[in-house]
Amino acid sequence: MYKVIEIVDNTQIIINYGTAQGAREDKQVRVFSIGRSVVDPETNEDLGTWNVIKATLTITEAFRYFSICSNKEVKTSSVLEPFPSGFTRTVTKFNNINVDENQITNNKNEPAAPIQVGDFVEIL
Numbered sequence: 001m002y003k004v005i006e007i008v009d010n011t012q013i014i015i016n017y018g019t020a021q022g023a024r025e026d027k028q029v030r031v032f033s034i035g036r037s038v039v040d041p042e043t044n045e046d047l048g049t050w051n052v053i054k055a056t057l058t059i060t061e062a063f064r065y066f067s068i069c070s071n072k073e074v075k076t077s078s079v080l081e082p083f084p085s086g087f088t089r090t091v092t093k094f095n096n097i098n099v100d101e102n103q104i105t106n107n108k109n110e111p112a113a114p115i116q117v118g119d120f121v122e123i124l
Contacts, residue, residue, distance in 0.1 A: 002121040004031060011070055013057070015121045018065040025062055028124040029069055031055045031115050054112045054119060 002021075006014040013031070017023050035050040058072040 002029075002123065004115060004117055004119045004121060005066065007115065007117060008068070012060075013069050013115060014066050015069055016065065017067055017121060017123065019062050020064050022123075023059055023062040023067045025059055027059045027062075029057050029059065029067075030122045030124055031057065031119050032122060033113065033119055051120075052110065052112050054115050056124070 002015055002017040004013050005016045008014060015029065017029070031054045032051040033054065035052045038047045038050050039045065040047055055071060057069040059067045060070045060072060061068040
C-alpha cells in the first residue's frame with residue numbers, strides 16, 4: 001500500500017509510488033485514512049472499511065520510486081467568449097432516495113482531517 005511520505009508545501013505532497021511501480025504524470029491518486037467498519041446486520045460479517053477520502057490529486061512529476069502530487073485543476077473555456085460556443089458546465093446534484101426513515105443510522109465517518117505523512121494512497 002502506498003503512503004504520503006512528505007508534505008512539501010500546501011500545494012505539493014510526495015508519495016512512495018514511482019515509475020518503477022507504474023506511476024506516470026497526470027495519473028490520479030486518492031489520499032485517505034482508514035474509516036469505520038461496515039458490518040452486514042444479517043450475517044455480522046465485516047464487509048470492510050468506509051474510508052475517509054481526504055483528496056483526489058494528480059501526479060505532476062513521476063520519479064523512479066516516488067511522485068509529486070498536486071491538486072491540479074484544468075478549466076476549459078471558449079476562446080470566443082462571451083459568444084456561445086457549445087461550452088457546457090456540469091453540475092452534480094444528489095436527490096433524496098425513497099428509504100424507510102426509521103432505519104436511517106446517520107452513522108457517518110468523521111470529517112476528513114488534513115493530509116498527514118503516513119496517510120494511505122490509492123492509485124486510480
